[in-house]
Amino acid sequence: MSDIQVKPGYKRTQVGVIPEDWDLKRVADFTDCTAGGTPSTRIKAYWGGEIPWMSSGELHKKVVSHVEGKITEEGLRNSNAKLLPPNCVLIGLAGQGKTRGTVAINTIPLCTNQSIAAILPSPKFEPKYLFYNLENRYLELRDLSSGEGGRGGLNLTIIRNIHVPLPPLPEQRAIAQVLSDVDAWIEALGRLIAKKRAVKQAAMEELLTGQVRLPGFVKKSGYKRTDIGSIPADWEVKRIGDVLSLRYGQSPKGIMVEDGFYPVIGTSGEIGKTNQFLYDKPSIIIGRKGTINTPQYVDVPFWPIDTTFYSVIFNSNSPTFLFYLLLTINWLHYNEASGVPSLNANTILGIKIPVPPFSEQQAIAKVLSDMDAEIEALERQREKAAAIKQGLMQELLTGRIRLVKRKTPVLRIIKGKRTQKQYSHSWAFNEAVVIATLANRFADKRHPLGRKRYTKLAYLLHRYANEDVGGYLPKAAGPYNPRTRYAGPEKIALEKDYVRWHIRGPYEGFVAGEKTAEAEKYFRRWYGLKALQWLDQFRYKSNDELELLTTVDMAVEELKRAGKPITVETVKEFIRNEPEWTPKLERPFFSDDNIARAIKDLDRLFDTSEE
Numbered sequence: 001m002s003d004i005q006v007k008p009g010y011k012r013t014q015v016g017v018i019p020e021d022w023d024l025k026r027v028a029d030f031t032d033c034t035a036g037g038t039p040s041t042r043i044k045a046y047w048g049g050e051i052p053w054m055s056s057g058e059l060h061k062k063v064v065s066h067v068e069g070k071i072t073e074e075g076l077r078n079s080n081a082k083l084l085p086p087n088c089v090l091i092g093l094a095g096q097g098k099t100r101g102t103v104a105i106n107t108i109p110l111c112t113n114q115s116i117a118a119i120l121p122s123p124k125f126e127p128k129y130l131f132y133n134l135e136n137r138y139l140e141l142r143d144l145s146s147g148e149g150g151r152g153g154l155n156l157t158i159i160r161n162i163h164v165p166l167p168p169l170p171e172q173r174a175i176a177q178v179l180s181d182v183d184a185w186i187e188a189l190g191r192l193i194a195k196k197r198a199v200k201q202a203a204m205e206e207l208l209t210g211q212v213r214l215p216g217f218v219k220k221s222g223y224k225r226t227d228i229g230s231i232p233a234d235w236e237v238k239r240i241g242d243v244l245s246l247r248y249g250q251s252p253k254g255i256m257v258e259d260g261f262y263p264v265i266g267t268s269g270e271i272g273k274t275n276q277f278l279y280d281k282p283s284i285i286i287g288r289k290g291t292i293n294t295p296q297y298v299d300v301p302f303w304p305i306d307t308t309f310y311s312v313i314f315n316s317n318s319p320t321f322l323f324y325l326l327l328t329i330n331w332l333h334y335n336e337a338s339g340v341p342s343l344n345a346n347t348i349l350g351i352k353i354p355v356p357p358f359s360e361q362q363a364i365a366k367v368l369s370d371m372d373a374e375i376e377a378l379e380r381q382r383e384k385a386a387a388i389k390q391g392l393m394q395e396l397l398t399g400r401i402r403l404v405k406r407k408t409p410v411l412r413i414i415k416g417k418r419t420q421k422q423y424s425h426s427w428a429f430n431e432a433v434v435i436a437t438l439a440n441r442f443a444d445k446r447h448p449l450g451r452k453r454y455t456k457l458a459y460l461l462h463r464y465a466n467e468d469v470g471g472y473l474p475k476a477a478g479p480y481n482p483r484t485r486y487a488g489p490e491k492i493a494l495e496k497d498y499v500r501w502h503i504r505g506p507y508e509g510f511v512a513g514e515k516t517a518e519a520e521k522y523f524r525r526w527y528g529l530k531a532l533q534w535l536d537q538f539r540y541k542s543n544d545e546l547e548l549l550t551t552v553d554m555a556v557e558e559l560k561r562a563g564k565p566i567t568v569e570t571v572k573e574f575i576r577n578e579p580e581w582t583p584k585l586e587r588p589f590f591s592d593d594n595i596a597r598a599i600k601d602l603d604r605l606f607d608t609s610e611e
Contacts, residue, residue, distance in 0.1 A: 010399070018165045019399035028160035031122040035093065035156060036112030037080025039071050046075030051083065052110035059092050059102040059116065062135075063183075067110060081111040082118075087127040089119040089134060091141065094153040101141035101154065105131040117159050125166060128176035133164055136393045167399065174403040175396045177426055182389045184471065189382040193375060199577055200371040207364045208325050209354060210235055214367065217360045231354045241349030243317045318358065320365035325353055374562050430526070431489035434458050436498035436519035439510040441532070442539060448502040448509030452477050455484065456546040457538060463553065463606055464534055465527060472554065474578045478547040479554050493519070544589045551575065551584065552598040553606075568595050 010017050013024045027033065036054075039046035049072030058067055076083065086107050092099040094115045105127060112118060121127045134141065144158050166172065206212035210223070210232040221233035228237055334347050356364070395401040438457050443449035455472075459479045462469050472479040484490060493499045497513040524532070538546065555574040556566055564570055572595065575581045584590045 013163075013165070015163050015165055016398060019167070019402065021168065022399055023166045024163055025166055026160065027119060027162050027164060030124040030164075030166070031120050033117050033119045033156055033159050034082060034084075035080075035114055035117050036082060036084075038113045039075035039079040039081060043075075043078075045072060046078065047071055049073065049075065051076055052108060053081065054090075054106075054110050054112045054116065056092050056095065056099050056113055056115040059090060059099060059104045062104050064090070064104050064106040064110070065108060071111060076111065080114065083109055083111055084118050085109055085121060087121040089127055089131050091117045091119070091134065091154065091159060093117050093155065100145060101138050103131060103135045103138070103141075117154065117156055119159065126169060126172035126176050128180060129167075129172035130164065132176060132179045132393060133397050134162075136397055165397070165399070171403060173426065178396065178403060179389065179392065181427070182385065182392060186382060186385045186389065188471075189378060189385060193378045193382065196371065196375050196378065200368065200375065203371065204324060204328060204368060207367065208328055210356065214360070214363050217356075217363065226354075228352050228354060232356070235354050235356045237352055238355045239349060240351045240353060243322060243353075243355060246345050246348065317355070318361035318365050320369060321361035324365065324368050329353075377562065428488035428492055431458070431484050432492035432496065432498060433519045433522045433526070434461060435484070435489060435493045435510060436513070436516050437523040437532075438535075439499045440512040440516045440520060441535065443509065443511050445502055445504060445511055448504065448507055448511050450507070450509035451485070453543055453546065454510065455480050456543070456550045457535065458484070459550050459553075460538065460546075460605075461527070461531065461535060464531060469554075469557075474551075474554065474581050476580045476583070478551045548589055548594055548598050549601060551581065551590075552595055553602050556599065556602060566599060568592050568599070571595055571599065 006012050006017055009020055011020050015024065018024065039053075041047070047070070049070050051071050051073070052067045053069035053071045053075075054064060054067040055069060058064060071079075071081065075081070084106065086109060088106055090104045090106060090112065092102040092115060094100055099115075119127075119130065141154065141162075144162070145153050167175065203212075207214070209229070213219075213232065219232060219234045223230045224233045226237045231237070329351065331343065334343060334351070336342055336344050336347065355361075392401075396403065435454060435458070438454050438461075439449045442453070442457065456478055458481070459469060459472055469479070469481075471481045471483050473482065493510075493513075494501065496519075497515045498519040499510040499513045499516065502509065502511040541549075552571055555571045558574060559566055559570055572585060572592075575584055575590070
């Protein structure tokens with residue numbers, strides 16, 4: 001490896017090739033570390049206080065903003081526990097599972113147990129850069145463990161002697177910011193997936209019981225009482241055995257071949273040709289022993305050769321509808337074994353279920369299948385984001401990509417979208433400049449710029465510049481980015497006197513500060529005069545109009561990502577599925593005509609075609 005030529009501007013070190021202007025230092029060269037402690041659990045007076053106390057099992061949170069444990073001042077004084085400041089890089093020291101070598105960072109003061117090392121913050125380095133650097137070295141940290149075969153664990157001496165490549169501080173901060181933005185993207189996708197799953201679960205509970213009927217299926221006959229509850233009068237109560245039959249999976253018979261055409265369900269990957277029944281239509285697998293509470297849908301032909309499950313044969317009912325219906329059953333309630341959970345075929349076939357007409361089965365199945373497809377698409381997007389983050393870490397943390405020299409925002413590159421903005425400053429400073437420019441252009445002391453108005457104008461600006469609006473959330477007043485208030489931009493704008501907070505009677509908000517002209521110079525440099533001229537068209541728009549426009553735009557963008565058509569009805573459906581946005585549809589300003597007008601306005605304002 002030493003014979004490989006190092007390209008100009010880089011140098012070879014014991015941690016690999018890094019840029020020449022980066023330093024290689026041990027942790028002990030730029031800060032110190034400490035371990036925690038645990039107050040005696042036998043003394044109740046030590047526990048249940050106000051001081052956060054973190055166990056090593058909570059390292060998986062990565063960014064630790066809350067913990068389960070709390071200790072008292074007395075517990076702190078009478079143990080080895082230490083109150084740590086925010087921005088410590090935390091490392092799991094012990095454990096044979098995944099905990100040893102796991103890295104996290106705390107955003108609140110807290111104590112930890114003795115199985116966590118805390119690398120203390122210092123002005124000499126950016127803590128989040130070190131967090132990402134060590135997070136990327138998880139396997140290396142585990143290999144550093146003391147003891148035979150790495151079974152002993154890490155200790156403070158090992159931690160202090162870890163070599164870390166350190167870019168100049170501005171580059172450390174830039175790297176940390178980019179990776180934090182990608183993490184925020186991944187977390188936002190996770191929250192969206194969780195929300196979509198909750199919406200699907202609610203839809204299943206309503207549609208599969210007839211509490212909610214799809215358009216075209218509402219009958220005047222109302223509901224009827226049955227021994228499984230109230231159901232629509234045109235639905236029937238049937239036993240599972242009336243709508244499907246079960247086949248046992250069986251052990252392999254006949255000849256097993258390596259290159260058979262059909263997959264086998266129930267073995268570890270062999271392809272089979274047996275004398276068993278071939279399922280050549282969509283089927284459902286119901287656990288018979290062991291895992292009995294997670295029915296699976298299989299839509300490819302397969303050979304069932306495992307004795308631990310039942311396979312389903314349908315009659316004329318919709319397989320997909322029945323699959324979703326079976327998911328709502330608490331199978332553990334029907335468990336008939338005291339040891340390994342087990343289901344009896346006759347018990348399954350005797351369970352009573354509500355069954356709508358076939359056409360309604362198909363319609364319900366289509367709605368739920370579309371929801372599943374949307375969730376799966378988001379999960380693939382999250383997996384892609386995680387892979388992108390891993391690739392970025394490999395490039396940024398080794399200096400193969402230099403952020404200070406590269407002006408194009410990396411997050412825009414990885415999302416594959418064009419950008420008009422070129423910068424190497426932080427997101428928070430960028431937003432401070434945007435707030436100041438908007439306050440200067442759209443406010444005065446009689447009419448200060450409130451948060452509701454400036455956040456809508458900022459959203460429209462970022463959309464115009466084709467920048468990321470992933471930080472905006474569907475809050476009640478429309479798209480809102482809480483980071484502008486709590487993550488620094490407003491504070492920066494106020495401290496630099498770019499803006500001032502002004503109160504006039506019932507009105508309060510931002511007005512221009514003494515140094516607003518300085519902020520506007522940055523704005524012109526980053527966004528250009530054309531952006532200022534473009535923003536002027538919103539000067540006399542009401543807050544309601546801005547709320548309508550930005551709400552519909554966010555809905556349109558989400559619909560495009562999901563591959564759905566852009567219509568008044570699909571936009572309304574999106575709004576209806578956002579809990580904080582649902583009440584909007586009751587307001588006259590969100591009429592069908594106004595939503596249709598907003599869609600047309602967006603076509604004019606932005607290039608809404610696929611890029």
